[in-house]
Amino acid sequence: MSLFARLRQVYTLTTPAVWILAALGLIAAAVVFSRPASRPEGLVFWLFSRSHQEAYQPVLKKWNAARPTPASTVTDLLLDGGALERRLLSGFMSGTPVADLVELERGMAGRAFSGPVEDIGFVDLTERLREEGLMDTINAPSFGPWTSRGRIFGLPHDVHPVLLAYRSDIVEAAGIDLSTVETWDDFFRLMRPLMTDENGDGRPDRYILNFWATNGDVLEAMVLQAGGGFFDDHDRLALDTEINARVVATLATWTGGPGRISVDAPEFSAPGNTLRLRGVVLASIMPDWLAGVWKMDLPELAGKVKLMPLPAWEKGGRRTSVQGGTMLGISRRSADPEAAWEFAKRLYLDRETHAKFFASTTIIPPVRSSWDHPVFARPDPYFGGQPVGTMFIEQAAHVPRRASSPYNALARSRLNDVLLALVARVNREQITDPEVLLPETRRLLSEAQTAVQTLIHRNVFLRTEAP
Amino acid sequence: MDIPLSRRRALLLGPIYVALTFCAILTLVPFAWLICAAFKTNADVFAHNFLPMGDGFLGVAWDRLTVANFERLFTELGIGRAIANSVMLSAVSALVATFFCALGGYALAKFNFKGRSFILSLVLASLVIPGSLLMAPGYKLIHDLGLLDTYAGLLLPGISPAFGIFLFRQAMVNAAPTALIESARIDGAGELRIFFTIILPLVRPMVGAYLMITFLGSWNNFIGPQIILQDPSRFPLSVAINQLRGMYGTDYGLIMSGTLVSIAPVLALFLLLQKEFISGLTSGAVKG
Amino acid sequence: MSHPAPASPPAAPTPRGHYRAEPLWVPWLCLAPFILTTVVFLAWPLLQSVLLAFKQTYGPRNAVWVGLENFTFLFRDPLFWKAVGNTALFALGSVFVQLPLSLGLAMLLNRPGLRGRAVFRLVFFAPSLVGLVFVGLLFSLMFAPRTGLVNTVLHGVFPAFDPEFPWLEVYIMPALILAALWLYVGFNMVYFLAALQNVPEELLEAASLDGAGPWQRFRHVVLPEIIPIASFVVLMSLLGSLQLFELPFVLLNGGGGPDNRGLTVVMYLYQTGFITGDLGYASAIGWVLALGMAMFAFAQKRFIRRHEEN
Numbered sequence A: 001m002s003l004f005a006r007l008r009q010v011y012t013l014t015t016p017a018v019w020i021l022a023a024l025g026l027i028a029a030a031v032v033f034s035r036p037a038s039r040p041e042g043l044v045f046w047l048f049s050r051s052h053q054e055a056y057q058p059v060l061k062k063w064n065a066a067r068p069t070p071a072s073t074v075t076d077l078l079l080d081g082g083a084l085e086r087r088l089l090s091g092f093m094s095g096t097p098v099a100d101l102v103e104l105e106r107g108m109a110g111r112a113f114s115g116p117v118e119d120i121g122f123v124d125l126t127e128r129l130r131e132e133g134l135m136d137t138i139n140a141p142s143f144g145p146w147t148s149r150g151r152i153f154g155l156p157h158d159v160h161p162v163l164l165a166y167r168s169d170i171v172e173a174a175g176i177d178l179s180t181v182e183t184w185d186d187f188f189r190l191m192r193p194l195m196t197d198e199n200g201d202g203r204p205d206r207y208i209l210n211f212w213a214t215n216g217d218v219l220e221a222m223v224l225q226a227g228g229g230f231f232d233d234h235d236r237l238a239l240d241t242e243i244n245a246r247v248v249a250t251l252a253t254w255t256g257g258p259g260r261i262s263v264d265a266p267e268f269s270a271p272g273n274t275l276r277l278r279g280v281v282l283a284s285i286m287p288d289w290l291a292g293v294w295k296m297d298l299p300e301l302a303g304k305v306k307l308m309p310l311p312a313w314e315k316g317g318r319r320t321s322v323q324g325g326t327m328l329g330i331s332r333r334s335a336d337p338e339a340a341w342e343f344a345k346r347l348y349l350d351r352e353t354h355a356k357f358f359a360s361t362t363i364i365p366p367v368r369s370s371w372d373h374p375v376f377a378r379p380d381p382y383f384g385g386q387p388v389g390t391m392f393i394e395q396a397a398h399v400p401r402r403a404s405s406p407y408n409a410l411a412r413s414r415l416n417d418v419l420l421a422l423v424a425r426v427n428r429e430q431i432t433d434p435e436v437l438l439p440e441t442r443r444l445l446s447e448a449q450t451a452v453q454t455l456i457h458r459n460v461f462l463r464t465e466a467p
Numbered sequence B: 001m002d003i004p005l006s007r008r009r010a011l012l013l014g015p016i017y018v019a020l021t022f023c024a025i026l027t028l029v030p031f032a033w034l035i036c037a038a039f040k041t042n043a044d045v046f047a048h049n050f051l052p053m054g055d056g057f058l059g060v061a062w063d064r065l066t067v068a069n070f071e072r073l074f075t076e077l078g079i080g081r082a083i084a085n086s087v088m089l090s091a092v093s094a095l096v097a098t099f100f101c102a103l104g105g106y107a108l109a110k111f112n113f114k115g116r117s118f119i120l121s122l123v124l125a126s127l128v129i130p131g132s133l134l135m136a137p138g139y140k141l142i143h144d145l146g147l148l149d150t151y152a153g154l155l156l157p158g159i160s161p162a163f164g165i166f167l168f169r170q171a172m173v174n175a176a177p178t179a180l181i182e183s184a185r186i187d188g189a190g191e192l193r194i195f196f197t198i199i200l201p202l203v204r205p206m207v208g209a210y211l212m213i214t215f216l217g218s219w220n221n222f223i224g225p226q227i228i229l230q231d232p233s234r235f236p237l238s239v240a241i242n243q244l245r246g247m248y249g250t251d252y253g254l255i256m257s258g259t260l261v262s263i264a265p266v267l268a269l270f271l272l273l274q275k276e277f278i279s280g281l282t283s284g285a286v287k288g
Numbered sequence C: 001m002s003h004p005a006p007a008s009p010p011a012a013p014t015p016r017g018h019y020r021a022e023p024l025w026v027p028w029l030c031l032a033p034f035i036l037t038t039v040v041f042l043a044w045p046l047l048q049s050v051l052l053a054f055k056q057t058y059g060p061r062n063a064v065w066v067g068l069e070n071f072t073f074l075f076r077d078p079l080f081w082k083a084v085g086n087t088a089l090f091a092l093g094s095v096f097v098q099l100p101l102s103l104g105l106a107m108l109l110n111r112p113g114l115r116g117r118a119v120f121r122l123v124f125f126a127p128s129l130v131g132l133v134f135v136g137l138l139f140s141l142m143f144a145p146r147t148g149l150v151n152t153v154l155h156g157v158f159p160a161f162d163p164e165f166p167w168l169e170v171y172i173m174p175a176l177i178l179a180a181l182w183l184y185v186g187f188n189m190v191y192f193l194a195a196l197q198n199v200p201e202e203l204l205e206a207a208s209l210d211g212a213g214p215w216q217r218f219r220h221v222v223l224p225e226i227i228p229i230a231s232f233v234v235l236m237s238l239l240g241s242l243q244l245f246e247l248p249f250v251l252l253n254g255g256g257g258p259d260n261r262g263l264t265v266v267m268y269l270y271q272t273g274f275i276t277g278d279l280g281y282a283s284a285i286g287w288v289l290a291l292g293m294a295m296f297a298f299a300q301k302r303f304i305r306r307h308e309e310n
Helices: A003-011 A016-034 A050-065 A081-094 A106-112 A126-131 A140-146 A168-173 A184-194 A216-225 A242-255 A270-277 A288-297 A337-348 A351-361 A388-396 A408-429 A434-458 A460-465 B005-038 B042-047 B068-074 B079-110 B116-127 B131-144 B151-158 B162-175 B178-186 B191-202 B204-220 B223-228 B237-244 B252-283 C025-052 C069-075 C078-109 C117-129 C132-142 C149-157 C172-197 C201-209 C214-242 C246-251 C265-275 C279-309
Strands: A043-047 A074-078 A101-105 A162-167 A207-210 A281-287 A305-309 A326-330 C055-058 C062-065
Touching: A016 B079, A016 B204, A016 B252, A043 A050, A043 A081, A043 A337, A050 A074, A050 A337, A050 A351, A081 A101, A081 A106, A081 B223, A081 B237, A081 C265, A101 A106, A101 A337, A106 A140, A106 A326, A106 A408, A140 A326, A162 A168, A162 A288, A162 A388, A168 A184, A184 A207, A184 A281, A216 A242, A216 A281, A216 A408, A242 A408, A242 A434, A270 A281, A281 A288, A288 A351, A288 A388, A305 A388, A326 A337, A408 A434, A460 C055, A460 C062, B005 B252, B005 C078, B005 C117, B005 C132, B005 C172, B068 B079, B068 B252, B079 B116, B079 B151, B079 B162, B079 B191, B079 B204, B079 B237, B079 B252, B079 C025, B116 B162, B116 C025, B116 C279, B131 B151, B131 B223, B131 C025, B131 C265, B131 C279, B151 B223, B151 C025, B162 B191, B162 B204, B162 C025, B178 B191, B191 B204, B204 B237, B204 B252, B223 B237, B237 B252, B252 C117, C025 C055, C025 C279, C055 C069, C055 C279, C069 C279, C078 C117, C078 C172, C078 C214, C078 C265, C117 C172, C132 C149, C132 C172, C132 C246, C172 C214, C172 C246, C201 C214, C214 C279, C246 C265, C265 C279
Parallel strands: A043 A074, A043 A101, A207 A281
Antiparallel strands: A101 A326, A162 A281, A162 A305, C055 C062
């Protein structure tokens, strides 16, 4: 039998796809292995935000250029938030490789702080911060989410104070003057006339506030603004407080029933952005980072939005809140924690970096000495020429403190469930007065408190360490 | 009553075409959305469901369509390397798993040996073990074996899945007559020769089907590689695309163009394998 | 199907006509890859997860023996039961909505004389080629109130339909069932289509001549022929549904959705294991799930055995 005939016989033994796949696999393998992945030398830096990564490039380049040996250079690696979280937790819990430096979002941090305090995978920075005087230069509330059982495990990246963004074009065209607004009640009273139904579909064409029953981020911001929260100053669960009850009951009447003034326009989503562009939503809770996102994702709104301090819950009350947050932590397993700490300070504490970072992301730094940089006072054409940086900085000192409990997310989702139940009732019984809801709210909150408390008590690691 | 069945059926075909076409359109709508989004700027993704409306031909703003998303994918984000990784990973895992599963299925279907029923129950038991149960200890194991951040760590656990063994066993119980194997043995054929020249050609459809299944599974798998691989230059396409979903800002146009790029190869493979795939996929289910 | 050429005699031929028993080592060698990977990547981790189920952990390094506490807590954990309820709802949706639709489509496609069968089949199958990242993203946009395609179309066709219908706030499981419908209906259709091709045409003709109506023809001619495949598809679909994880995980951004209305058992397992770090409790959940799945698999095996005996 000739060689060709033999080959042909072999070829016909199975489906041609096998041979095609084999050929493709070989070619791809040649490509893949001809360019072996380079293992980074020196320190590895994980981060989850592309905008952060872009903003850090100049600092990284300068830092690496100034290192004589590759041992303390820094290589950055952008990861999807979920991937970063999984890898980090797995690294801390099971000892798989983790980066030397990790930028961490608040939602993930609590999980890194559960378990025994001596097993937290980040270097305890408390002494360093104290010795180097950084406790005083950094805005105090910014440490909150990174503090567990009195120890600080991360260098704060931001303050994330919250303002209110509103469609100035529409508001001003209607001749509404918001400068006298002090409380949410004032605000809604003035804005209410804009909720008309011109197109006759039986629904208002515009809604005042971007909020809905499942928006846990804004719910948390609102509760914190009012002075409520999920945990007290000693990190004890405090869901069933009177402040929380009042805020949740009030939010329920904003979200449903005849008194509804809010609409769901989620951030980072096409449907939400469509509603913003169409002017269906008039005002949004606006942390500093979100202002930067709008500038990128919604260029059409330039000049049509303005910022103002949040209306307070009561006259003279707090005019801001806090939403989101990022820290930089150093892994305890880092080969060179000193170099990592130096790099962290270079990246997070440098005045000019702060200015550049603000220019690209509108995020203000937590370092107070940087706040007088002229970039923050620059008028921002996107927000009608307002000095956006200064406006956020003015509120920075009033930002409420947050807890770092690993059960924060759980408590928040339970509070959200309470709100959902209330909204359902508001819709069913057409309730407008929060007072009517209060008894049920208190009952639901105390149930939620018990449910979360049960889980906290179940945790043997926290139980043995309870004070 | 007197109309023969075939005539009556022909008359009935009209409404069937209508129903099928309706369902087909429903199925294709998301794809239409995907293709439109891949060629739009992010702003137009937000503003229009399908093609951007404007004053061009048919009321569509054709000039606002762009291939910028694809350019960015290949230049700025270097997706080419991810494609090579994916092709390599998926092709290797599909070929290896198909081969080993065919072997295993053959052993279970055509050999009488002590412990066969035990192995068969082992296969069935592995089928019902939720993968998530093994996620945590499995990850630790991969690390302990030094396979973290290697392709081997991703490929080894899947070289011989129980599902495949089961499928091939089912296919071979029916397709390969035991008499044929015995007569081949009497003729003095070696065991390897029997497997390659008699058994494999008989289950050719199942080979096609299982190649497709494993290729697809590995092509679209993103949780596994995301946990096991650390180095971005090793990431397969699925992870690279998932990475496009940044934390602060979602670039739909980019993700959709990436998705389009990632669907194309599997679609091509499917077209190639369609016939075998479909007859093979089902032959495993014929006998329980 | 091509017949293989007769094998040429190997180098050392055994005497013709002499029966050679199947060698004992061949099956074991064939199964070696399976046995090895199963022992290393399945049995060993599984063993660890058994031990874990009786511990409370923070990662594998911090573990405290708690005995049966994980299981006793599990049975009074409202969240677990909520996850079970959601998962069961999805499984019911898969079996009673998706599979009948798959079968229906397959029967339509199986009509003799139908043209373009391959095209339709390709179209219906196409969604299963798409990765879940895309599906999750896509459906979170399609189910959006007011602007989402689903509500826009439904409101356009039935003006009484609320354009703010809260799919992803209240009706998460129905939304997931719909998304899964799009994703898998064609996949299961392919199985049914092949099964239907085994139904002899003459049998149908004969039944028709005997005056059997469409339902009777289906019940007495088609169904018995497709039962083996159908029961396999039902089992696969059940087991897949019970392990539902990635679709809601991507669709709901990793959470359980409002009021945990989209929480599935595996998602809860993932949350407790990887997010709270309690691998012990997660293992307990996993074992209860595995037990449930094994029961279904066993039931299917029994069913098929009985069917074959008849």
